[in-house]
Amino acid sequence: MAGEITETGELYSPYVGLVYMFNLIVGTGALTMPKAFATAGWLVSLVLLVFLGFMSFVTTTFVVEAMGAANAQLRWKRMEARQDEEDDSSSSSASDSDVLAQDSYERAEKRPILSVQRRGSNLFEITDRVEMGQMASMFFNKVGVNLFYFCIIVYLYGDLAIYAAAVPFSLMQVTCALGNDSCGVEADTKYNDTDPCWGPLRRMDAYRIYLAVFTLLLGPFTFFDVQKTKYLQILTSLMRWIAFAIMIVLALVRIAHGRGEGRPPLADLSGIRNLLGVCVYSFMCQHSLPSLLTPVSSKRHLTRLVLLDYVLILAFYGLLSFTAIFCFRGDSLLDMYTLNFARCDVVGLATVRFFLGLFPVFTISTNFPIIAVTLRNNWKTLFHREGGTYPWVVDRVVFPTITLLPPVLVAFCTHDLESLVGITGAYAGTGIQYVIPAFLVYLCRKDTQLAFGYGTVNKHRSPFRHTFWVGFVLLWAFSCFFFVTANIVLSETKL
Numbered sequence: 001m002a003g004e005i006t007e008t009g010e011l012y013s014p015y016v017g018l019v020y021m022f023n024l025i026v027g028t029g030a031l032t033m034p035k036a037f038a039t040a041g042w043l044v045s046l047v048l049l050v051f052l053g054f055m056s057f058v059t060t061t062f063v064v065e066a067m068g069a070a071n072a073q074l075r076w077k078r079m080e081a082r083q084d085e086e087d088d089s090s091s092s093s094a095s096d097s098d099v100l101a102q103d104s105y106e107r108a109e110k111r112p113i114l115s116v117q118r119r120g121s122n123l124f125e126i127t128d129r130v131e132m133g134q135m136a137s138m139f140f141n142k143v144g145v146n147l148f149y150f151c152i153i154v155y156l157y158g159d160l161a162i163y164a165a166a167v168p169f170s171l172m173q174v175t176c177a178l179g180n181d182s183c184g185v186e187a188d189t190k191y192n193d194t195d196p197c198w199g200p201l202r203r204m205d206a207y208r209i210y211l212a213v214f215t216l217l218l219g220p221f222t223f224f225d226v227q228k229t230k231y232l233q234i235l236t237s238l239m240r241w242i243a244f245a246i247m248i249v250l251a252l253v254r255i256a257h258g259r260g261e262g263r264p265p266l267a268d269l270s271g272i273r274n275l276l277g278v279c280v281y282s283f284m285c286q287h288s289l290p291s292l293l294t295p296v297s298s299k300r301h302l303t304r305l306v307l308l309d310y311v312l313i314l315a316f317y318g319l320l321s322f323t324a325i326f327c328f329r330g331d332s333l334l335d336m337y338t339l340n341f342a343r344c345d346v347v348g349l350a351t352v353r354f355f356l357g358l359f360p361v362f363t364i365s366t367n368f369p370i371i372a373v374t375l376r377n378n379w380k381t382l383f384h385r386e387g388g389t390y391p392w393v394v395d396r397v398v399f400p401t402i403t404l405l406p407p408v409l410v411a412f413c414t415h416d417l418e419s420l421v422g423i424t425g426a427y428a429g430t431g432i433q434y435v436i437p438a439f440l441v442y443l444c445r446k447d448t449q450l451a452f453g454y455g456t457v458n459k460h461r462s463p464f465r466h467t468f469w470v471g472f473v474l475l476w477a478f479s480c481f482f483f484v485t486a487n488i489v490l491s492e493t494k495l
Contacts, residue, residue, distance in 0.1 A: 010295060014305050017296040021285065021309045023237050024292060026316060028162060028364065029282030030244075032421045033317060034324030035333040036278040039271030042264045042325060048272070049279055049317060056283035057310045059434055059473060061303060061462035062441035063132070063289045068124040068460035069444035070135050073451065075123050123452070124459045129294040132287055132436070133381060139443040149382040151431040152287065156375040158424025160407035162417060163368045166336060167361050168210035169415040173339045174357040176203050207415060214365075215408050221369035222376060222400040236363045243359040244320065246352065247341060251323035254346070262326040273487040276480060277422030280429040282317065287432055303463060335417035336360055376403040426484040434477035442470045 012020075037045040130138075136148040176197040193204035201209075254260055285292070293302065324333065328340055341347050342357040376399050380390070390399075414420070441462065448456060462469075 011297040012295055014296050014298055014301070017293060018305055018309050021292055021306070022313060023240075024288055025283060025285045025309075025313055026240075026244075027282075028166065028360070029278060029284070029421055029425070030317065030320060031337045031360065032278050032335055032418050033282055034321050034328075034337045035330075035335055035418055036271065036275040036422070037321040038262070038264050038325045038328075038330035038333050039268060040275040041267035041271070042322065044267040044269075044272065045275055045321065046318065048275060049321075050314060052276075052279040052283060053310055053314045053317075055473065055476060056280075056285075056433060057307060058462070058464050058469060059286055059437035060289065060306055060310075061464060062437040062470075062473075063286050064126075064293065064302060064306070064460050065458055065462045066135050066139070066437070066440040066444045067126050067130060067290055067293070068458045069448050070130040070138055071126050071128050072123040072448065072458070073138060074128055074130065075125075076451070122459070126294055126299055126460065129290050131290050132440075133378075135290075135440055135444075136436070139440060139447055144439070146382065148436060149378055151428055151436065153375060153378055153382070155287075155424065155428035155432055156371055156378065157407055158420065158428055159371050160368065160375065160403075161410040162420045162424065163364045163371065164211065164214065164407050164411035165415045165420060166417055167214050167364050167368075168207050168411070169417065170336055170339065170358060170360045171210045172197070172203055172207040172415075173334070173336075174342055174354070176206055177342065208412060211408070211411055215404070218365060218368050218372075219404050219408075222372040222404045223396060225373060232366055236366050239359065240363055243338065243356055244316075246356060247338065248319060248323055250341060250347065251327035254327050255323065260326045261329045261332070262324075264325040264330055273426070273484050274418050274422035276484060277425035277427075277429065278418065279425070280433055280480070281421050281425030283313075284425070284429055284433055286437055299460070302460065335415075372400075372403055376400055379403065423484075426480060430477050430480045434473050434480075438470045438473040438477070442467070 040048075133145075133148065133152075136145050140148060176191075191203060193202065193207070195203050197203045197206040293299070296302065296305075320337075324337060324340075332340070334340055338356045338359050342353050344353075347353045347356070379399050379402065380395070410420075448458060
């Protein structure tokens with residue numbers, strides 16, 4: 001749940017943390033990036049990708065600084081509690097308890113919260129896993145906390161809608177091609193949802209049948225508690241990297257043999273809206289940083305570790321997208337990039353075609369129940385009142401139902417993955433990746449100065465410590481909101 005303080009868990013080395021962070025960021029969004037690149041043009045895509053990667057790195061350092069400040073507050077409260085216990089025990093044994101109590105109170109009022117003797121201690125060491133919801137509760141007011149949960153919930157709904165559409169869409173593309181005696185999604189064929197799939201069944205009918213089966217099989221997990229096991233994580237990560245490696249190598253081989261069909265433009269402003277959302281979505285990690293970075297055994301060079309991760313991710317995204325847009329024509333690139341390899345002229349081996357075509361089915365299906373349970377728990381946290389409990393029906397029926405139905409209904413109405421990823425990233429993703437970290441770091445800095453004094457230095461403070469960067473991030477977030485909204489309104493007006 002987003003609002004809990006949990007145990008750090010088993011520690012791992014910084015380089016294992018680097019791999020975990022890489023795996024967290026590189027997910028479903030990467031599969032929709034090639035089409036977004038082809039639509040917006042390679043030059044503007046490259047510039048925007050690098051800039052958004054930099055902005056994501058800035059806000060990641062903001063979250064790490066807020067984690068250090070939150071740990072300092074928790075550690076200081078524990079120290080104060082122990083001090084109060086010692087004061088109480090010593091004052092109770094004194095003969096004149098009233099006078100001593102008054103003296104103790106006056107000392108507490110006059111004593112700086114971070115005493116000189118304590119300045120040498122590592123108050124800001126990140127040892128407690130303080131999730132973003134708990135940090136919001138520590139540094140935001142009630143309205144800010146509610147807005148935080150609202151943003152997280154909208155983002156998770158978008159995540160689930162993308163997952164609920166991606167699996168049936170992949171199954172439809174692969175099996176409808178087989179039903180029409182074809183060995184894949186042909187390069188020059190444009191399918192409509194009304195085209196036949198098997199006999200009298202249309203492609204949209206097949207898609208919705210798969211969606212219903214997907215919901216019936218995975219939906220019930222929303223009503224229970226489920227978590228991703230270590231071995232399941234290793235399996236899905238292994239499948240992901242095998243699939244990505246195969247796609248990059250096959251695209252490079254086709255380009256090297258002179259069979260590359262892509263002639264992407266330098267820039268096409270009409271494609272920037274979706275590219276913006278896809279890139280924001282593809283760099284999303286801020287909400288999971290406490291779980292990811294707290295168990296790192298040595299945090300001395302944490303900022304450098306994160307920077308290295310972002311450089312590697314930028315290189316990977318660039319390699320995947322550029323090989324795609326020069327290998328395939330822009331109008332033949334599909335929303336889910338793996339489906340471009342379900343063609344006989346691209347992949348001769350049927351086993352590889354099926355593996356790549358169905359790859360999203362396996363990996364996304366393992367993530368769907370985990371995201372759904374996370375969303376359900378956030379709903380519970382949002383409406384929770386201190387000391388209160390939910391009736392059984394509300395806890396076990398209402399919350400899981402309002403978690404599951406909206407994304408399934410969205411997926412029932414559309415399977416336009418590029419738009420789903422773009423809108424989720426441009427709105428809720430912008431809030432989580434830019435707005436929340438900016439306000440968190442600004443307020444935690446003020447709180448730290450008030451609590452510990454102006455001379456106190458957070459050992460995990462961001463390299464972007466000037467207030468200018470907070471304002472710049474918020475200005476960029478507002479620009480993203482404005483640009484995407486204006487683009488959608490203008491597009492609808494033209495229609």
